[in-house]
Structure formats: C-alpha cells, structure tokens
C-alpha cells in the first residue's frame with residue numbers, strides 16, 4: 714500500500730479531529746516559522762504551537778530563498794503576521810553537501826535549474842545571512858522581530874543565533 718493511499722484512508726477516519734469550523738486562517742499568534750524540512754524537527758511541541766497559531770514554511774535547510782520570502786510576504790501582507798522565526802539545525806543534509814556535484818548531477822540529466830541547492834559549511838553563518846536578508850527584504854512589512862534558532866537533534870537543545878557573531882547568550886547549564 715502506498716503512503717498516499719494510507720494517508721487518504723487515515724484522513725477519512727479523522728474528519729471530526731481535522732475539521733476546524735470557524736478557525737481563522739490568520740495566525741492567532743501573528744508569527745511565521747521558516748524551518749528545515751528535516752524529519753527530526755517536530756515544530757509544534759518544540760515551539761509550543763497549536764493549530765491556528767502560526768504559519769509554517771518548510772524547505773530544505775530552512776533557507777531564506779525567494780520562495781520563502783514569497784510565503785512570508787503573503788503571511789504578513791495577506792494574513793497579518795508580524796514576527797518571523799527561522800529554524801535551522803545541526804546535522805542538516807545540506808551541511809557539507811556539494812553544490813557543484815549536485816549541479817553536475819542535474820546537468821547530467823539535462824537540467825539547468827534557476828535555483829541553487831543551498832549547500833553550506835557553517836550553519837550559524839548561513840542563518841545569520843538569512844536573517845540579514847529577511848531584515849532587508851521590503852517584501853516584508855514587519856521586520857523588527859526576526860529571530861534565528863538552531864536545533865540540535867542529538868540533544869534536543871534549541872539555541873538562538875544572534876545577528877552579530879560571538880554575541881550568543883550562553884544558556885544556563887542545568
């Protein structure tokens with residue numbers, strides 16, 4: 714049985730839970746989260762979110778791409794969000810991947826995409842770059858509250874990355 718068949722069957726048994734009559738499409742907490750698509754990231758319990766609270770935008774890496782900005786622009790301008798959280802993580806599939814090898818594999822299949830894979834070597838520097846890009850994106854109406862976190866799937870820790878390197882607050886050791 715294909716996953717898609719199973720999914721459709723499961724959804725059919727859960728209509729009562731899935732229905733959200735009257736729930737506004739405008740995020741209750743006025744926040745949008747951009748995160749990597751990694752399977753280990755369970756955003757709702759991690760960030761204390763409930764359905765209806767936030768827009769969730771996910772892509773490979775949690776990278777600030779043109780399309781992420783498109784979604785965030787719609788989130789703010791059409792649906793009223795005012796705050797952005799970007800979540801990347803340790804052990805990302807893009808960390809240490811080869812941009813060139815990926816492009817060559819695509820080229821071998823006759824494809825020359827307009828996008829880049831977005832491979833990176835330094836998760837914190839990449840996140841800082843993404844935050845800076847968001848803060849200078851006039852597609853966004855609200856740019857005062859843009860924060861970046863890195864999740865470590867091995868320990869479960871979530872740490873904030875500040876805009877200026879080296880100014881990270883050190884979490885209290887418990």
Ligand SMILES: [Zn+2]
Nearest residue numbers: 749751805806
């Ligand atoms: Zn990832």
